Amino acid sequence: MKNLWILLFLISTTSFAQQYNIKKGAVANGYDVVAYFNNKATKGSKEFSTKYDGVTFRFSTQDNKNTFNKNPKKYIPEYGGYCAYAIGKTGEKVSINPKTFEIRDGKLYLFYNSWGTNTLELWQNEGAENLKKQANKNWKKINQ
Incomplete structure (x- = not known):
C-alpha cells in the first residue's frame, strides 16, 4: 500500500x-x-x-x-513560464530568456529572446491582446 x-x-x-x-x-x-x-x-x-x-x-x-x-x-508566470508568444502563435512550449518579460493586466509573461529573435517585440508588434487570447485557448488544449 x-x-x-x-x-x-x-x-x-x-x-x-x-x-x-x-x-x-x-x-x-x-x-x-x-x-x-x-x-x-x-x-x-x-x-x-x-x-x-x-x-x-x-x-x-x-x-x-x-x-x-x-x-x-x-x-x-502565464503559460507555466513558457514563451507567451510561442504559446499564442503556434501552441508550442518554447524556452525563455528570463530577462525578457512583460507585466500585462497584472500578469507576468515571459519570452524567448536569442539569436536575433525577440518574441516580446513580436508579441507587441503583432497584437498582444489577440495573441494572448489565442495563447489562453492553446494553453487549455496543451494541458488537457
Whole structure:
C-alpha cells in the first residue's frame, strides 16, 4: 500500500511539473517572479526558495519569498513560464530568456529572446491582446 501512495504522489507531482517551464532547477530559469512586478529581472537564490504546485520558485530576498507565499497565484508566470508568444502563435512550449518579460493586466509573461529573435517585440508588434487570447485557448488544449 505504501508503494501505491508513493507512485500516486510521483504521478501527481510529475503532472504539475509538466505544466511549468523548469530550467536551472526552478520556474523562470530561477529568476525571482516577484521582482518582475517591480520591473526587475533578478536572479533568485537557492537560499530563498519555496515549493508551490510541485515545483521550485526562487527569490532574491526573504521579503519576496514571503510576498509570494502570501499569494502565489498572483506571481506565477502565464503559460507555466513558457514563451507567451510561442504559446499564442503556434501552441508550442518554447524556452525563455528570463530577462525578457512583460507585466500585462497584472500578469507576468515571459519570452524567448536569442539569436536575433525577440518574441516580446513580436508579441507587441503583432497584437498582444489577440495573441494572448489565442495563447489562453492553446494553453487549455496543451494541458488537457
